[in-house]
Amino acid sequence: MINYFSSDFKLGILGGGQLGKMMLYDTRKYDIQTYVLDPNSEAPSRIACDHFEQGDLMDFDTVVNFGRKVDILTFEIEGVNIEALKKLEAEGIKTYPSAATLEKIQNKAIQKEFYTEKNIPTAPFKRYQKIANLIADVESGARSLPFVWKSATGGYDGKGVSVIKEAEDLQKLPNAECIAEEMIPFKNELAVIVARTPSGEVKTYPVVEMEFHPTANQVEYVICPARIENHVAEKARAIAKQVSEAFEHVGLLAIEMFQTENDDILVNEVAPRPHNSGHYSIEASYTNQFEQHIRAILDLPLGNTDSKVGGIMVNLVGDKDYEGEVVYKNIDTIMKMDGVTPHIYGKKITRPFRKMGHVTIVNKDINEARNIAERVKGEIKVISRS
Amino acid sequence: MINYFSSDFKLGILGGGQLGKMMLYDTRKYDIQTYVLDPNSEAPSRIACDHFEQGDLMDFDTVVNFGRKVDILTFEIEGVNIEALKKLEAEGIKTYPSAATLEKIQNKAIQKEFYTEKNIPTAPFKRYQKIANLIADVESGARSLPFVWKSATGGYDGKGVSVIKEAEDLQKLPNAECIAEEMIPFKNELAVIVARTPSGEVKTYPVVEMEFHPTANQVEYVICPARIENHVAEKARAIAKQVSEAFEHVGLLAIEMFQTENDDILVNEVAPRPHNSGHYSIEASYTNQFEQHIRAILDLPLGNTDSKVGGIMVNLVGDKDYEGEVVYKNIDTIMKMDGVTPHIYGKKITRPFRKMGHVTIVNKDINEARNIAERVKGEIKVISRS
Numbered sequence: 001m002i003n004y005f006s007s008d009f010k011l012g013i014l015g016g017g018q019l020g021k022m023m024l025y026d027t028r029k030y031d032i033q034t035y036v037l038d039p040n041s042e043a044p045s046r047i048a049c050d051h052f053e054q055g056d057l058m059d060f061d062t063v064v065n066f067g068r069k070v071d072i073l074t075f076e077i078e079g080v081n082i083e084a085l086k087k088l089e090a091e092g093i094k095t096y097p098s099a100a101t102l103e104k105i106q107n108k109a110i111q112k113e114f115y116t117e118k119n120i121p122t123a124p125f126k127r128y129q130k131i132a133n134l135i136a137d138v139e140s141g142a143r144s145l146p147f148v149w150k151s152a153t154g155g156y157d158g159k160g161v162s163v164i165k166e167a168e169d170l171q172k173l174p175n176a177e178c179i180a181e182e183m184i185p186f187k188n189e190l191a192v193i194v195a196r197t198p199s200g201e202v203k204t205y206p207v208v209e210m211e212f213h214p215t216a217n218q219v220e221y222v223i224c225p226a227r228i229e230n231h232v233a234e235k236a237r238a239i240a241k242q243v244s245e246a247f248e249h250v251g252l253l254a255i256e257m258f259q260t261e262n263d264d265i266l267v268n269e270v271a272p273r274p275h276n277s278g279h280y281s282i283e284a285s286y287t288n289q290f291e292q293h294i295r296a297i298l299d300l301p302l303g304n305t306d307s308k309v310g311g312i313m314v315n316l317v318g319d320k321d322y323e324g325e326v327v328y329k330n331i332d333t334i335m336k337m338d339g340v341t342p343h344i345y346g347k348k349i350t351r352p353f354r355k356m357g358h359v360t361i362v363n364k365d366i367n368e369a370r371n372i373a374e375r376v377k378g379e380i381k382v383i384s385r386s
Numbered sequence: 387m388i389n390y391f392s393s394d395f396k397l398g399i400l401g402g403g404q405l406g407k408m409m410l411y412d413t414r415k416y417d418i419q420t421y422v423l424d425p426n427s428e429a430p431s432r433i434a435c436d437h438f439e440q441g442d443l444m445d446f447d448t449v450v451n452f453g454r455k456v457d458i459l460t461f462e463i464e465g466v467n468i469e470a471l472k473k474l475e476a477e478g479i480k481t482y483p484s485a486a487t488l489e490k491i492q493n494k495a496i497q498k499e500f501y502t503e504k505n506i507p508t509a510p511f512k513r514y515q516k517i518a519n520l521i522a523d524v525e526s527g528a529r530s531l532p533f534v535w536k537s538a539t540g541g542y543d544g545k546g547v548s549v550i551k552e553a554e555d556l557q558k559l560p561n562a563e564c565i566a567e568e569m570i571p572f573k574n575e576l577a578v579i580v581a582r583t584p585s586g587e588v589k590t591y592p593v594v595e596m597e598f599h600p601t602a603n604q605v606e607y608v609i610c611p612a613r614i615e616n617h618v619a620e621k622a623r624a625i626a627k628q629v630s631e632a633f634e635h636v637g638l639l640a641i642e643m644f645q646t647e648n649d650d651i652l653v654n655e656v657a658p659r660p661h662n663s664g665h666y667s668i669e670a671s672y673t674n675q676f677e678q679h680i681r682a683i684l685d686l687p688l689g690n691t692d693s694k695v696g697g698i699m700v701n702l703v704g705d706k707d708y709e710g711e712v713v714y715k716n717i718d719t720i721m722k723m724d725g726v727t728p729h730i731y732g733k734k735i736t737r738p739f740r741k742m743g744h745v746t747i748v749n750k751d752i753n754e755a756r757n758i759a760e761r762v763k764g765e766i767k768v769i770s771r772s
Contacts, residue, residue, distance in 0.1 A: 005730045
């Protein structure tokens with residue numbers, strides 16, 4: 001085994017946002033030397049890494065030069081230059097997840113075609129190189145409304161996805177490659193995180209459930225374990241494992257899924273990195289997702305993915321009416337509540353709907369956790385000074 | 387409430403060793419700005435803080451100049467210049483724990499006299515200004531052998547403490563202020579961590595048990611909860627609370643105690659900071675000791691001190707036969723075991739018995755955790771490159 005701990009070994013991380021920041025708790029715990037590249041000099045990961053560099057993740061030379069300094073390269077954001085990863089791999093620098101895996105995921109149309117090819121259940125869809133082709137299909141009646149439009153590239157946190165209900169909605173869409181997906185009525189939106197090592201050891205985390213606001217189309221709570229029947233949970237974990245193996249993925253893969261009215265599981269999309277749906281694991285799991293990612297890419301034994309207690313995650317997003325220097329109003333009130341831990345990502349400026357942090361609520365009784373989570377959501381507000 | 391999160395508020399920490407390093411996980415989680423002072427440019431806390439300064443913690447000017455840069459000052463090691471803390475307090479900089487509290491603790495003779503004054507149960511002792519006075523008492527028969535000698539100052543991690551069995555042992559002792567303490571036969575060595583805020587909110591952690599090696603006089607396992615009767619645990623927690631209030635302590639106070647053959651609890655000594663006996667809390671508790679210390683000194687609500695699961699801590703100390711660049715032999719073997727998390731402090735050089743890290747083992751069943759802990763101890767070795 002390579003000596004990763006307090007040694008000359010160097011781990012590179014592309015991206016220095018909140019996911020990178022949380023990953024650094026675990027590289028610090030293991031005293032693994034880290035290099036971080038991010039375009040923002042004020043990135044949350046700028047401290048706690050050993051070496052921080054400011055630079056463009058989509059620039060070939062920047063990524064290649066950065067990657068040459070490290071022994072293993074990983075990323076916390078998918079928007080990185082794939083040609084640079086290929087070049088580095090050719091030079092013998094290990095990249096986990098690999099360029100080949102990322103390439104299949106970065107473009108949502110390619111990702112969907114990959115599911116079809118591998119017999120992974122997913123909602124029916126069609127790929128369009130240009131928006132004009134999609135408009136033609138709608139006009140000819142070949143595609144009926146409503147349907148889900150997804151941009152092939154550049155989508156993130158709900159951007160690049162729209163439900164198209166009327167023909168005139170089509171006019172607002174960018175003229176880029178996209179897919180049109182059948183709208184599937186579903187009972188639940190679920191997610192499973194899978195960890196896989198270069199040696200092929202695989203472990204899945206329990207199924208989590210995204211609970212949506214009853215009227216606003218917005219995830220309010222990520223709940224672990226999902227309040228679903230065992231046989232559905234087992235099916236979801238089995239499919240997640242199948243997806244990870246199909247991609248020959250190394251590291252963490254978060255798989256978002258729909259549970260249909262008939263209890264079928266359809267894969268929606270994946271993220272090849274630690275994921276918002278796994279933040280609960282810091283407080284609730286035997287092995288949190290960030291530590292697991294580090295274990296996986298270093299080909300160390302994977303840790304126990306079970307939960308010690310029930311966990312619920314609430315995102316802290318900037319209030320829609322405020323912009324400016326951030327204030328976490330009533331944070332002291334929520335810290336009085338049982339099993340409540342706020343995570344503050346370290347962004348100084350709040351903007352409407354900006355992800356500023358999250359709050360985890362843990363409890364042996366998941367229903368009690370859910371009650372406390374509702375009180376948390378009712379109290380805390382991400383606003384700005386006066 | 388002061389806005390501590392992602393703000394201009396500055397927390398100063400005197401000392402940048404492993405305790406400081408682990409505290410920084412939680413200042414990062416809350417995005418609290420930190421300044422760290424440590425004499426070692428390679429200190430474990432040198433990264434993950436916002437500003438690191440190299441300097442002598444016992445030097446008056448260094449500590450005063452450092453302290454003037456921050457709003458609240460705390461420490462992770464007791465060996466700091468108290469006059470500097472007093473000066474800073476006089477200038478309006480909050481110091482938690484206070485100079486007055488630390489002064490009562492730094493000198494073990496004063497600490498013991500304080501217990502007597504406050505009716506806190508402790509082993510009978512006598513204070514000696516010079517070693518010659520102690521020797522005279524032994525020679526005159528006023529003090530009978532065996533007894534425990536403790537240096538009044540400078541003791542740490544077993545240094546400055548000796549069991550004196552024969553008169554000739556006295557010749558090895560330094561000529562400094564000390565105490566001689568009656569040897570009390572005890573069943574168990576226990577510890578309780580108390581958190582207390584400036585507003586006076588107080589919480590105690592569950593009682594932990596130090597399990598000693600059957601022949602070598604060395605703590606092998608710190609076990610939470612201690613395997614003792616409930617009424618003894620309640621008594622220990624009540625006395626711990628009494629000690630914290632007597633000191634008017636703010637922050638964390640770790641109280642080491644003996645459970646005598648008659649189930650009396652005697653206070654041995656205290657540490658006014660996060661403590662080795664609380665490391666299990668990172669994985670096992672609803673609120674780990676480092677987060678709790680931050681909550682306490684910032685006068686935020688204290689978190690739940692209960693455990694999610696049973697926890698056992700094993701220290702990783704340098705093997706007696708090795709010195710040089712550290713290697714953690716068989717770390718991959720222990721990472722395969724259920725609920726095992728190594729913590730590597732980040733010291734590049736191992737030396738015999740140097741504290742290099744610790745391993746936490748968590749399990750719903752404390753007896754199963756104890757079995758795994760024994761396997762961990764049997765496998766991992768802290769050695770050096772040949």
